[in-house]
Amino acid sequence: MxxxxxxxxxxxxxxxxxxxxxxxxxxxxxxxxxxxxxxxxxxxxxxxxxxxxxxxxxxxxxxxxxxxxxxxxxxxxxxxxxxxxxxxxxxxxxxxxxxxxxxxxxxxxxxxxxxxxxxxxxxxxxxxxxxxxxxxxxxxYPKAGGERPVLQEDLQDFFISVPGAEDIKQFCRGIIANYESYFYPPFILLPGKLVDMVSSGEYHAALAYNKKKQVMGGIIWSEQQEKTVECFGPYAFTVNPEMTAKLLEHCLEQVGRSRAPGLLNRCIRPGSLAEGYFEKLGATVFHQPEGRTREKTAFYRQLGEDLGDRVWVHPMLTEFLTEEYRRLYLPRDIRELKEMGEQNHAHDLAHSVFSCEFAPKEVTLRPLLGGADAALNLEQHLQLFAQEDIKNIFFELDLGEEWPGRLVPALLENKFYPCLILPYAGKGDILLFQHRAGEKR
Amino acid sequence: MIVPTLNELVPSYIKGFDAYIPSKPDPELKKLFGCTRLYRLNNNENPLGPPPAAQEVLCRFHPPLAAVYPSGDSYYLREKLAEMHGLHPEQILVGNGANEVITFVIKAFCEAGDNIITADKTFAVYEWVAIFSGYEARLVPLKDLVFDDEGMLERIDGRTKIIFICNPNNPTGTYWNREKLCRFLDSIDGKQIVVVDEAYFEFVEKEDFPDGISLLDRYPNLVVFRTFSKMYGLAGLRIGYLAGNKDVVEIIRRACVVYSVNTLAQEAALRALDDREDHIRRTRNLLREEKDYLRRHLTALKLPFVINEGNFVMVKLPMSDTLAYRKLMGRGVMVRTMTGFRFPNYIRITIARHEAMEALVDGLKTIL
The missing domain is CATH 3.30.565.10 (Histidine kinase-like ATPase, C-terminal domain)
Known part of the structure; x- marks a missing residue:
């Protein structure tokens, strides 16, 4: 937006x-x-x-x-x-x-x-x-280094406000100094970029200040989209659980009446207070450039009451999805796809079509059309990504429609594994698959 | 090339607004959440239903009457309400629920560039109607859970047309007493329309709680909303009304859709007024007892709560309110999540019969 x-x-x-x-x-x-x-x-x-x-x-x-x-x-x-x-x-x-x-x-x-x-x-x-x-x-944008703020005054006394450009930059430096890179998005390393992201209106930031107007922490969130808002933080440069809660509540108050169904957070430190505001959706494994891997947990909360939904599920995933929906307390009418010899349009097509969204060292595939060659097409995509040294490969399957479910055998055959459900992220829930090259079925 | 035209037809303030999707009917919800019974504690309905005389109207409604248009302006009901409040019938306007009269008032007084003022944490419909009609909604944060009079006065400018005050406030149950309301109206000095929404008026027993309608003579710019959906138990029939100065109501009537209130609703509302005293007494007794019960159990569960006026309470949970909603639904208890009211992790609970309150307390014990 x-x-x-x-x-x-x-x-x-x-x-x-x-x-x-x-x-x-x-x-x-x-x-x-x-x-x-x-x-x-x-x-x-x-x-x-x-x-x-x-x-x-x-x-x-x-x-x-x-x-x-x-x-x-x-x-x-x-x-x-x-x-x-x-x-x-x-x-x-x-x-x-x-x-x-x-x-x-x-x-x-x-x-x-x-x-x-x-x-x-x-x-x-x-x-x-x-x-x-x-x-x-x-x-x-130029890259910034970390700078641990020297906080003065009573660290329990704070107020929350919308920041100016210099405070945003200070906030970024504070995050870099206080947090492992795993817990913040790459744009934090480019404070000028975050300033522009906020002034574009696509992102928002709220910072906590002490009485001397020093930055004590903050939170960033994306502009409400039709689907999901993503938030980063809250980050705190001092131990102050009340401040952490107020920052998160501030963000929730801003997005609570939006049309977004949920708030996603992939930057929460395990055991932090913020966990109490979210639900654990699941985790993806992230391959880092230096060859290490790290599990990344996706936290989520709905912004409104779940009205229930119907999802179309391939029989190969019925057990997994039934258990996941039970674990997440998501009310879903699970409809299993059944092949009964009928002529299926999507499968009658010879060729499947997938769109790709690239991010640095990461790609997300989405099906535009199903087709008889789905498994081969996926295999060819994987070969390409291997050539490009892209290891973080995801596939989004919309459970709100019938036809994408028929791609499940092709996905499993190509070592795509279901990892988490993003409620209402598409026409219905999105099931995210991750490709795990080294694993055998 | 095919140009997508729909996008060009839609005003920007509609593009940025999403339709409110109400919850599914009970049988569908029970199926989805796998529960055999459902206690609805989400809409602040009266568990006793309508007063007996109104129930009788519903039972003996003559079906052929459904083929005949209702009184277009709720003639007899306005007469009755006028008599009850000591007003002229032309000072009353009846609508299809209070939501409809909110729309009438905003449409009557606002034009492009105008704004309305209300609180950030209150009934959302004032804000929604203003926004999807293309007007600015200026939201003033509550101060200690109460409408902030000074803050609202500071936000007024030359384009402010209406100020909405929910008294008592939904969902905090806090209220302005007569002195504070009058002081505010004095400060406004007739320059804006001040709407006082008294949807929960009949639940309040406090001595200093103001009857807005009694102030209409003194403040011609005051408009008061009342509803039959809450105390009178007629939410399913959709009927509410506003009262104001005759000239003000005449202007609002120009933006009003006639025939929007059905015959059954008008009849039931009339009879409800005739039979209100005992009904109000019984409802208030139930509220007192069940609020005490909840207060005891919420304290024992160490859950922070907000219990003030009205037939509802707010409870803060140590978990996402939307997750709590789903877990409680699985146990047949339906509450209102409060993130949408800008109270994240709070739930609002309608006070209901003891059996439902017990189910709620049991549910909370289980999910926490």
């Missing part, structure tokens, strides 16, 4: 390779005008060039496309929106031009090349009639 002051520009054009210079020129100039460094602007331009060329190659004659550039303050987003009509969605599999036997072809993949240049690449349907391919690249 962007605030009203967001700068943006749009262009509508024919999807024809002769217009490529227009697109690249627009991207580069817009990126520079939006305050991106030249080096980053060129990388974004390169990604846009790859995507436009790729789409032009796949398009039908005279097809129109719209291009939207948005200054998100701390990032720039380029969106390509194009009609689904007569489009072969298969082309949007990263692996669409790849033969597993011919690694030389891998370099031809425009989408994969584009993904290497940006921080996030996402493909998703818009209004059932259009597709959107979104590329986002973050601006560059």
């Amino acid at each position: 962007s605030n009203d002051n967001t700068r943006k520009l749009s262009l509508e054009l024919t999807l024809h390779s002769t217009l490529l210079p227009v697109v690249t020129s627009l991207t580069e100039k817009a990126s520079l005008a939006f305050g991106m460094e030249k080096r980053d602007a060129l990388r974004l331009t390169l990604a846009v060039e790859e995507v436009f060329s790729y789409l032009a190659q796949k398009s039908r004659h005279n097809e129109m496309i719209s291009l939207h550039c948005l200054d998100g303050r701390y990032y720039i987003e380029i969106k390509f929106i194009f009609p689904l009509k007569d489009l072969n969605l298969r082309a949007f599999n990263l692996t669409s031009t790849v033969s597993p036997e011919d690694e030389a072809q891998w370099e031809e993949m425009g989408l994969l090349l584009a993904s290497r240049q940006v921080d996030r690449l996402q493909l998703f349907p818009v209004n059932n009639r259009n597709m959107c391919l979104s590329l986002s690249k973050d601006k560059s």
Whole structure:
């Protein structure tokens, strides 16, 4: 979500390779005008060039496309929106031009090349009639070191307030000095980025101060989305359980009447007071760049009363999901999918289609279409990710729809394991799978 | 290229607003949560139901009357209410529940750029109606769980049209006494419409609790809301009303949808008023006893609680209120979670018959 002051520009054009210079020129100039460094602007331009060329190659004659550039303050987003009509969605599999036997072809993949240049690449349907391919690249910020604040005055006396830019930077340095990196998001290392994230309206921060207006702690949370709000913290630079509780309650009071169904928190120290406000959803294993792995627990709380829901479950997961729903006290009408010889549209399709969302060293797959080749398609994606040295691979399965459930055998076959349920994160609950390469079924 | 048009048709204040989804009917809830009985302690309903005379109206309703439109402006009921309050019938406007009259007032007085003022932790509908109608809702934090008069006065500007005060406040049960209310109205000096929502008026036994309607002569900018949903046990029929100065009500009536209150509701409300004294006494007795019971058990469970006026109490839990809701539902007890009221980890409990209160206490003992 962007605030009203967001700068943006749009262009509508024919999807024809002769217009490529227009697109690249627009991207580069817009990126520079939006305050991106030249080096980053060129990388974004390169990604846009790859995507436009790729789409032009796949398009039908005279097809129109719209291009939207948005200054998100701390990032720039380029969106390509194009009609689904007569489009072969298969082309949007990263692996669409790849033969597993011919690694030389891998370099031809425009989408994969584009993904290497940006921080996030996402493909998703818009209004059932259009597709959107979104590329986002973050601006560059200097890295900060930790600085343990020397707190004076009564450490039990505090007030909570919305911070200015310098206090946000101080807050980041305090977190770096007081917490292991595991308990804060990477943007904390870039205080200038957090300042821009907050001023963009996409994130909010509230800090606790003592009487001398020194920063004693704080909390950050994302702007309410239709699905889930994520919060980071609360962080405290002094032992003050009341302050920790008040920071968390402050955040909850801000989002409590939003349309978001829940609040996600993946930054809670085990045994901290904040645990009492959340429920443990489950854990994912995070592969760190230096080769170590660490389990990351996802905490969650609903913001409203659970109204109950129906979920579609493949029989191979019935036992797991029944137990998880029981453990989480989530009222669900579990409907098991049954193959009874009927012609199933999703399975009649020859080709499955998965979208990929890339984050640094991490990718999340989402199914756009089921298909008979799902297992092979997944296998090809995994080979690609291995080439790219991406070890944190997730798959989101929406339990609110019937057809995605039929992908479960293909997922299990490819060593994707269900790890946690995100209530109401999609059309229904999302079941998150994680790929565990070394494990055997 | 196909342009998504729906997005362009929707005003920005609607885009940012999500529909309120009410809970499912009891049989569906029981099925979902696997319970055989359900105590509804979430909506502040009267466990005794409507007064006997109103119940009789419901039992002997002549079905063919359902084919005939109701009195469009609740003629007889307004006459009755006017007589009861010493007002002129034109000073009364009846609506399909108090929620509808909130909408009437906001639509009658606000236009683009205007704002309303209320508290941050109170009945949400004032805030919601203002926002989804495109007006700003200025929320003033409660002070020690009470509406902050000074804070509200400070937020007034040239575009403030209405100030909503919930007295006693839902969900804290705190109230402004007559002196404080009058002092506030004096400070406003007729420049804004002041709505005093007295949905829980009949539950309050305190001597200094003000009857807003008795102040209408003195403050022509005052509008008072009352409802038949709470003490009178007619929530299922949706009927409430407002009272105000004749000129003010005439303006509000312009924004009012007539025929929105059905025949049965009007008849039952009329009879409820005739038969109110014993009903109110019995309800108050039940509240006193069950509040005492809860106070004892919540203290024993070491749970902080807020017990003031009204037929509800708030309890702070050492766990997520939404998780507690689900766990209690599994035990057939339905409470109101308070995160949406900006009281995270609190639940609000409607005072009900002893059997339900026992089920609640047992449930709390189990889930904690």
